[in-house]
Amino acid sequence: MLDTQYIGHRLAPCSAEVEKGRLKFFAKAIGQTDPVYSDEAAARAAGHPTLPVPPTFLFCLEMEAPDPGALRKLLDMPVPKILHGEQRFVYHAMAYAGDTLTFEQRIADIYNKKGGLLEFVVRETRITNQRGEHVADLHGITVVRHG
Amino acid sequence: MADLGNLKVGDALPAFTTEPVSRLTLALYCGASGDHNPMHVDIDFAKAGGSPDVFAHGMLSMAYLGRLLTNWVDQRQLREYGVRFTAITQVGDAITCSGTVTELFEVAGERRARLVLQTVNQHGQVKLSGDAVVALG
Numbered sequence: 001m002l003d004t005q006y007i008g009h010r011l012a013p014c015s016a017e018v019e020k021g022r023l024k025f026f027a028k029a030i031g032q033t034d035p036v037y038s039d040e041a042a043a044r045a046a047g048h049p050t051l052p053v054p055p056t057f058l059f060c061l062e063m064e065a066p067d068p069g070a071l072r073k074l075l076d077m078p079v080p081k082i083l084h085g086e087q088r089f090v091y092h093a094m095a096y097a098g099d100t101l102t103f104e105q106r107i108a109d110i111y112n113k114k115g116g117l118l119e120f121v122v123r124e125t126r127i128t129n130q131r132g133e134h135v136a137d138l139h140g141i142t143v144v145r146h147g
Numbered sequence: 148m149a150d151l152g153n154l155k156v157g158d159a160l161p162a163f164t165t166e167p168v169s170r171l172t173l174a175l176y177c178g179a180s181g182d183h184n185p186m187h188v189d190i191d192f193a194k195a196g197g198s199p200d201v202f203a204h205g206m207l208s209m210a211y212l213g214r215l216l217t218n219w220v221d222q223r224q225l226r227e228y229g230v231r232f233t234a235i236t237q238v239g240d241a242i243t244c245s246g247t248v249t250e251l252f253e254v255a256g257e258r259r260a261r262l263v264l265q266t267v268n269q270h271g272q273v274k275l276s277g278d279a280v281v282a283l284g
Contacts, residue, residue, distance in 0.1 A: 022179065029172075029179035030210040031165060034217065046221075055213040055228055059206055063181040080186065080196025084205040088229030094222070139229070 002075050002119050002144065004110045011071060011105045016064035020097040023051045026060070053095040058127060058136055059087065062103050071105070075121060077144050085120065085141035092134045100130040108139075119144040149219050151283045154248060154260060160219045162245035165211055167269075168203050168238055176207045203236035208266050208275050215244040215264065220281045226259065230277030240268040246279070258283040 020040075027037040035042035036052065043051050053061075067073070072082070095101060109122035125138040149160075166172075170188075177188045182204055185192035193201045209230050216225060236242065243266065250261040264277040 025175075025179040026210075029175040030207065030214065032210075032214055034214075052222060054210070055216065055222060055225060056206060056210045057180075060180040060182065068181070068183075079184065080193075080198065082184075083235075084232050086229065086231045087206065087209060088227070090227050091225055 001112070001116060002077070002110050002121065006075060006107050007110050009074070009107045011065075011074075011107075013102055013104045014062075014065040015100055015102045016061040018053055018061065018095060018097050018099045018101065020051055023053065023057070023097055026054065026057055030054075048094075049096055051097040053097075053099070055089060055091075056087075058089065058095065058101070059138060059140070061101055062105070062125060062138070065103070071107070071121070071123065075107075075110075077121070077142070081145050083143045083145060085143040086139075087141075088139040090137040090139075092136055093129070095127075095129060095135050101135060102128050104128075117146050119146070151220070151260070154251065154283065156248050156251060158248045160215055160246040160262065162243060163215065163218075164241055164243040167241045168207070168236060170201070170238060172207070173201060173203060173238070176204055176210075180204065180206060182206065200238060202238070203240070205230075205232040205236070205275070208232075208236050208242055209277075211242055212244050212246075212264050212266060212275060212277060215246055216262075216279055216281070219246075224282040224284065225279065226282055227280040228277070229279070230264070230275045232274070233276055234272055234274050236266070236268065236274045240274070242266045242268060242274065249278075251283075 105125045108124040112119045121142045127135045246264040266275040
Protein backbone atom coordinates (compact mmCIF):
# COMPACT_ATOMS: atom_id res chain seq x y z
CA MET A 1 0.00 0.00 0.00
CA LEU A 2 1.19 3.49 -0.77
CA ASP A 3 2.11 5.49 2.30
CA THR A 4 -0.62 8.08 2.85
CA GLN A 5 1.63 10.12 5.14
CA TYR A 6 2.88 11.71 1.90
CA ILE A 7 -0.45 13.43 1.25
CA GLY A 8 0.43 17.11 1.17
CA HIS A 9 4.13 16.40 0.52
CA ARG A 10 5.82 18.96 -1.73
CA LEU A 11 8.55 17.91 -4.12
CA ALA A 12 11.56 20.16 -4.61
CA PRO A 13 10.65 22.82 -7.18
CA CYS A 14 12.40 22.44 -10.52
CA SER A 15 12.86 24.64 -13.57
CA ALA A 16 13.10 23.85 -17.26
CA GLU A 17 13.94 25.97 -20.27
CA VAL A 18 11.63 25.66 -23.27
CA GLU A 19 13.90 24.75 -26.17
CA LYS A 20 12.89 25.61 -29.72
CA GLY A 21 14.28 22.38 -31.15
CA ARG A 22 12.27 20.30 -28.69
CA LEU A 23 9.07 22.10 -29.69
CA LYS A 24 9.73 21.30 -33.36
CA PHE A 25 10.52 17.67 -32.50
CA PHE A 26 7.35 17.45 -30.38
CA ALA A 27 5.26 18.85 -33.26
CA LYS A 28 6.67 16.14 -35.53
CA ALA A 29 6.08 13.39 -32.95
CA ILE A 30 2.39 14.25 -32.53
CA GLY A 31 1.72 14.77 -36.24
CA GLN A 32 1.16 18.50 -35.79
CA THR A 33 1.27 20.11 -39.24
CA ASP A 34 0.07 23.60 -38.21
CA PRO A 35 3.22 25.67 -38.97
CA VAL A 36 2.54 27.93 -35.96
CA TYR A 37 4.09 25.15 -33.84
CA SER A 38 7.24 24.55 -35.89
CA ASP A 39 7.96 27.62 -38.04
CA GLU A 40 8.88 30.83 -36.23
CA ALA A 41 7.80 33.05 -39.13
CA ALA A 42 4.34 31.43 -39.08
CA ALA A 43 4.17 31.81 -35.30
CA ARG A 44 5.02 35.52 -35.53
CA ALA A 45 2.56 36.02 -38.39
CA ALA A 46 -0.11 34.61 -36.05
CA GLY A 47 0.83 37.17 -33.40
CA HIS A 48 3.07 35.02 -31.21
CA PRO A 49 6.53 36.31 -30.18
CA THR A 50 8.06 32.94 -31.14
CA LEU A 51 7.06 29.25 -31.12
CA PRO A 52 4.29 28.62 -28.58
CA VAL A 53 4.33 25.71 -26.14
CA PRO A 54 1.44 23.48 -27.27
CA PRO A 55 -1.30 22.56 -24.78
CA THR A 56 0.08 19.29 -23.42
CA PHE A 57 3.82 19.97 -23.65
CA LEU A 58 3.80 21.56 -20.18
CA PHE A 59 3.40 18.03 -18.83
CA CYS A 60 6.53 16.95 -20.71
CA LEU A 61 8.62 19.80 -19.33
CA GLU A 62 7.85 18.61 -15.83
CA MET A 63 9.90 15.52 -16.70
CA GLU A 64 13.00 17.66 -17.21
CA ALA A 65 13.46 17.54 -13.43
CA PRO A 66 16.88 16.19 -12.33
CA ASP A 67 15.08 12.98 -11.34
CA PRO A 68 11.74 12.65 -13.18
CA GLY A 69 11.08 9.46 -11.22
CA ALA A 70 11.38 11.18 -7.83
CA LEU A 71 7.69 10.89 -6.98
CA ARG A 72 7.51 7.26 -8.12
CA LYS A 73 10.57 6.39 -6.00
CA LEU A 74 9.31 8.34 -3.00
CA LEU A 75 6.09 6.33 -3.03
CA ASP A 76 7.81 3.11 -4.17
CA MET A 77 5.55 2.58 -7.19
CA PRO A 78 6.61 -0.26 -9.56
CA VAL A 79 6.89 0.92 -13.18
CA PRO A 80 5.05 -2.04 -14.84
CA LYS A 81 2.01 -1.50 -12.58
CA ILE A 82 1.62 2.23 -13.22
CA LEU A 83 -0.94 3.81 -15.54
CA HIS A 84 -1.84 7.42 -16.19
CA GLY A 85 -5.43 7.79 -15.04
CA GLU A 86 -6.32 11.42 -15.64
CA GLN A 87 -4.66 14.64 -16.70
CA ARG A 88 -5.99 18.18 -16.62
CA PHE A 89 -4.53 21.57 -17.52
CA VAL A 90 -5.89 24.94 -16.44
CA TYR A 91 -4.27 27.67 -18.52
CA HIS A 92 -3.54 31.19 -17.28
CA ALA A 93 -0.92 32.47 -19.74
CA MET A 94 0.86 31.25 -22.86
CA ALA A 95 4.39 29.87 -22.63
CA TYR A 96 6.94 30.24 -25.42
CA ALA A 97 10.31 29.00 -26.62
CA GLY A 98 13.01 30.59 -24.51
CA ASP A 99 10.89 30.76 -21.37
CA THR A 100 12.16 29.20 -18.17
CA LEU A 101 9.29 27.55 -16.38
CA THR A 102 9.24 26.55 -12.74
CA PHE A 103 7.26 23.54 -11.56
CA GLU A 104 6.04 23.23 -7.98
CA GLN A 105 4.55 19.82 -7.45
CA ARG A 106 2.68 18.45 -4.47
CA ILE A 107 0.94 15.20 -3.69
CA ALA A 108 -2.66 16.27 -3.26
CA ASP A 109 -4.14 12.89 -2.38
CA ILE A 110 -3.50 9.16 -2.14
CA TYR A 111 -6.44 6.76 -2.01
CA ASN A 112 -7.47 3.29 -3.10
CA LYS A 113 -10.46 1.44 -4.59
CA LYS A 114 -11.53 -2.20 -4.83
CA GLY A 115 -10.04 -3.04 -1.45
CA GLY A 116 -6.61 -1.76 -2.41
CA LEU A 117 -6.39 -3.47 -5.82
CA LEU A 118 -6.22 -0.02 -7.38
CA GLU A 119 -4.30 2.81 -5.76
CA PHE A 120 -4.42 6.42 -6.89
CA VAL A 121 -1.95 9.28 -6.49
CA VAL A 122 -3.20 12.79 -7.23
CA ARG A 123 -0.53 15.32 -8.20
CA GLU A 124 -0.99 19.09 -8.44
CA THR A 125 1.62 21.25 -10.17
CA ARG A 126 1.75 25.02 -10.30
CA ILE A 127 3.74 26.41 -13.23
CA THR A 128 5.18 29.92 -13.34
CA ASN A 129 7.49 31.60 -15.83
CA GLN A 130 10.71 33.61 -15.41
CA ARG A 131 8.66 36.76 -14.74
CA GLY A 132 6.74 35.07 -11.94
CA GLU A 133 3.56 34.92 -14.03
CA HIS A 134 1.23 32.03 -13.35
CA VAL A 135 1.22 29.98 -16.57
CA ALA A 136 -0.87 26.93 -15.70
CA ASP A 137 -2.00 24.43 -13.11
CA LEU A 138 -1.66 20.73 -13.81
CA HIS A 139 -3.71 18.04 -12.13
CA GLY A 140 -2.73 14.43 -12.75
CA ILE A 141 -3.78 11.05 -11.41
CA THR A 142 -1.46 8.05 -11.49
CA VAL A 143 -2.99 4.60 -10.99
CA VAL A 144 -1.13 1.63 -9.51
CA ARG A 145 -2.70 -1.72 -10.45
CA HIS A 146 -2.17 -4.68 -8.10
CA GLY A 147 -2.98 -8.26 -8.98
CA MET B 148 -10.06 28.71 -37.44
CA ALA B 149 -13.77 28.24 -36.88
CA ASP B 150 -16.33 31.05 -36.99
CA LEU B 151 -17.52 30.98 -33.40
CA GLY B 152 -20.07 33.77 -33.66
CA ASN B 153 -23.04 31.48 -34.25
CA LEU B 154 -21.87 28.52 -32.21
CA LYS B 155 -24.63 26.29 -30.79
CA VAL B 156 -24.77 23.47 -28.28
CA GLY B 157 -24.44 20.25 -30.26
CA ASP B 158 -22.07 21.69 -32.86
CA ALA B 159 -19.21 19.33 -33.68
CA LEU B 160 -15.52 20.13 -34.06
CA PRO B 161 -13.99 18.92 -37.35
CA ALA B 162 -12.90 15.37 -36.48
CA PHE B 163 -9.80 13.66 -37.87
CA THR B 164 -8.16 10.24 -37.75
CA THR B 165 -4.44 9.70 -37.21
CA GLU B 166 -2.21 7.23 -38.99
CA PRO B 167 -2.10 3.93 -37.07
CA VAL B 168 0.20 4.24 -34.04
CA SER B 169 3.47 2.51 -34.94
CA ARG B 170 6.51 1.61 -32.86
CA LEU B 171 8.27 4.51 -34.58
CA THR B 172 5.45 6.82 -33.43
CA LEU B 173 6.11 5.68 -29.86
CA ALA B 174 9.88 6.04 -30.19
CA LEU B 175 9.53 9.59 -31.52
CA TYR B 176 7.07 10.50 -28.78
CA CYS B 177 9.38 8.98 -26.16
CA GLY B 178 12.22 11.25 -27.26
CA ALA B 179 10.20 14.37 -27.97
CA SER B 180 8.10 14.21 -24.82
CA GLY B 181 10.90 13.21 -22.46
CA ASP B 182 8.74 10.36 -21.15
CA HIS B 183 11.28 7.56 -21.25
CA ASN B 184 9.11 4.98 -19.50
CA PRO B 185 10.30 1.70 -21.11
CA MET B 186 6.76 0.25 -21.10
CA HIS B 187 6.13 2.28 -24.26
CA VAL B 188 9.21 1.42 -26.31
CA ASP B 189 11.02 -1.64 -24.93
CA ILE B 190 9.06 -4.83 -25.64
CA ASP B 191 11.44 -6.92 -23.53
CA PHE B 192 10.77 -4.71 -20.52
CA ALA B 193 7.02 -4.71 -21.20
CA LYS B 194 6.88 -8.52 -21.41
CA ALA B 195 8.98 -8.95 -18.27
CA GLY B 196 6.44 -6.71 -16.53
CA GLY B 197 3.52 -8.88 -17.66
CA SER B 198 2.30 -6.86 -20.66
CA PRO B 199 1.99 -8.63 -24.04
CA ASP B 200 3.45 -5.67 -25.92
CA VAL B 201 4.41 -2.03 -25.57
CA PHE B 202 1.50 0.39 -25.64
CA ALA B 203 0.99 4.05 -26.47
CA HIS B 204 1.59 6.87 -24.05
CA GLY B 205 -1.75 8.26 -22.87
CA MET B 206 -0.27 11.71 -23.33
CA LEU B 207 0.32 11.02 -27.04
CA SER B 208 -3.43 10.68 -27.53
CA MET B 209 -3.99 13.72 -25.34
CA ALA B 210 -1.67 15.63 -27.68
CA TYR B 211 -3.71 14.39 -30.68
CA LEU B 212 -6.87 15.70 -29.02
CA GLY B 213 -5.01 18.94 -28.34
CA ARG B 214 -4.52 19.24 -32.11
CA LEU B 215 -8.31 18.93 -32.51
CA LEU B 216 -8.66 21.92 -30.17
CA THR B 217 -5.98 24.15 -31.70
CA ASN B 218 -7.16 23.34 -35.23
CA TRP B 219 -10.49 24.77 -34.15
CA VAL B 220 -9.56 27.77 -32.00
CA ASP B 221 -6.40 29.76 -31.41
CA GLN B 222 -4.55 28.24 -28.44
CA ARG B 223 -4.71 31.60 -26.64
CA GLN B 224 -8.45 30.93 -26.26
CA LEU B 225 -7.94 27.60 -24.49
CA ARG B 226 -8.81 27.92 -20.79
CA GLU B 227 -8.96 24.35 -19.57
CA TYR B 228 -8.38 20.88 -20.98
CA GLY B 229 -8.65 17.53 -19.22
CA VAL B 230 -8.97 13.83 -20.06
CA ARG B 231 -9.53 10.48 -18.43
CA PHE B 232 -7.52 7.63 -19.91
CA THR B 233 -10.25 4.99 -20.04
CA ALA B 234 -8.52 2.27 -22.10
CA ILE B 235 -5.03 1.56 -23.38
CA THR B 236 -4.19 2.63 -26.94
CA GLN B 237 -2.33 -0.22 -28.65
CA VAL B 238 0.22 -0.33 -31.46
CA GLY B 239 -1.75 -0.37 -34.74
CA ASP B 240 -4.67 1.69 -33.43
CA ALA B 241 -5.80 4.53 -35.71
CA ILE B 242 -7.13 7.24 -33.44
CA THR B 243 -10.17 9.33 -34.33
CA CYS B 244 -10.39 12.59 -32.39
CA SER B 245 -13.76 14.27 -32.05
CA GLY B 246 -15.52 16.86 -29.94
CA THR B 247 -18.90 18.51 -29.43
CA VAL B 248 -20.08 21.73 -27.82
CA THR B 249 -22.07 20.94 -24.67
CA GLU B 250 -22.56 24.32 -23.04
CA LEU B 251 -22.26 28.04 -23.74
CA PHE B 252 -21.70 30.27 -20.72
CA GLU B 253 -19.99 33.40 -19.51
CA VAL B 254 -17.31 33.95 -16.86
CA ALA B 255 -16.32 37.48 -15.82
CA GLY B 256 -17.68 38.90 -19.07
CA GLU B 257 -15.92 36.31 -21.25
CA ARG B 258 -18.12 34.10 -23.46
CA ARG B 259 -16.99 30.50 -23.27
CA ALA B 260 -17.90 27.11 -24.65
CA ARG B 261 -17.56 23.79 -22.90
CA LEU B 262 -16.68 20.84 -25.12
CA VAL B 263 -16.82 17.11 -24.65
CA LEU B 264 -13.98 15.25 -26.36
CA GLN B 265 -13.00 11.68 -27.09
CA THR B 266 -10.61 9.43 -28.94
CA VAL B 267 -11.75 6.09 -30.34
CA ASN B 268 -9.81 3.44 -32.22
CA GLN B 269 -10.78 1.79 -35.52
CA HIS B 270 -13.15 -0.57 -33.65
CA GLY B 271 -15.01 2.30 -32.02
CA GLN B 272 -13.52 1.63 -28.58
CA VAL B 273 -13.26 4.80 -26.50
CA LYS B 274 -9.70 5.35 -25.30
CA LEU B 275 -9.78 8.88 -23.88
CA SER B 276 -12.77 10.89 -22.77
CA GLY B 277 -12.24 14.52 -22.00
CA ASP B 278 -13.52 18.04 -21.85
CA ALA B 279 -12.27 21.52 -22.55
CA VAL B 280 -13.28 25.12 -22.05
CA VAL B 281 -12.51 27.70 -24.73
CA ALA B 282 -13.10 31.44 -24.84
CA LEU B 283 -15.17 32.60 -27.79
CA GLY B 284 -13.32 35.87 -28.22
